[in-house]
Amino acid sequence: MTSHSSSLRAPLGLALVSLLVFGLLYAIAVAGLGGLLFPRTATGSLIEREGRVVGSALAAQPFADARYFQPRPSAAAYDPMALAGSNQARSNPDLRQRIADARVAVAAREGISPEAVPGDLLTQSGSGIDPHISPEGARVQIARVARARGLDADQVGQLVARHTEGPQLGLFGQPRVNVLVLNLALDALSRAVAAQAQ
Incomplete structure (x- = not known):
């Protein structure tokens, strides 16, 4: 023993x-x-406004109001606890139909031709909560956002340009726009314009 x-x-x-x-x-x-x-x-790269957490710079969240820029579609319903892509192959007819439906919906929402809709506004990211869209994805939304807020489209366009990030370390990835950060800056711009008008 x-x-x-x-x-x-x-x-x-x-x-x-x-x-x-x-x-x-x-x-x-x-x-x-x-x-x-x-x-x-x-x-978690949390973003606070007035002592309150409004989101994370690392996770997309939905914006239903026409006054805001819209993120990429999410297969995870923007739930960070359910990270997932759709896992559908390009040959899947359901994926093709979903993209075709999204193309028509985005084109109608933005008042552009279906062919002008950038691909990132139609497809879901691998994580399901990618916080970025392409600069093109932001630019096609400028007219709608400016109209809904009563702002000059050039002002909103300049805001998009200021919030366009380059490739990481100047090498990796593509230029991108963080939708939450842009929308918060848009709220600040609207407040500033309203204050000037008073």
């Missing part, structure tokens, strides 16, 4: 040390280091 318990002591000790070092201490160290080096990202 003594030899059996001594033969278990080493593997159990290794398991306990591994659990504490890699399961607890490593996680605490990495989370602490991430919080020190990237404090905003480590807390």
Whole structure:
């Protein structure tokens, strides 16, 4: 019995040390280091206005009002706890029909021809909550947003240009516009214009 318990002591000790070092201490160290080096990202890149969290720069949210720019469609219903793409192949007739229906709906909403609708306003991202749209996807929405807010389209266009991000590190990805950040800036612009009019 003594030899059996001594033969278990080493593997159990290794398991306990591994659990504490890699399961607890490593996680605490990495989370602490991430919080020190990237404090905003480590807390979810939350955006606050007037002491209240209004969203995250990393997750899309729906905007139903015509006064706002619209994000990409979401297969996850914009739920960050249900991240998912549609997982439909290009050959899937349901996907083709959904894109055709979305093309007609977006064209009608924006008052443009169906051929002018950018692809990112028709397709869902792999995560289902991509917070960005292409600059083209934002530009086709400028006229509607400006009209709904009673703003000059040039002002809204300049706002889109100011909020267009370049490729990451100047190399990776395409230019993009964060829809939530743009919509918050749009609210601020509307307030400023209203204050000037008074």
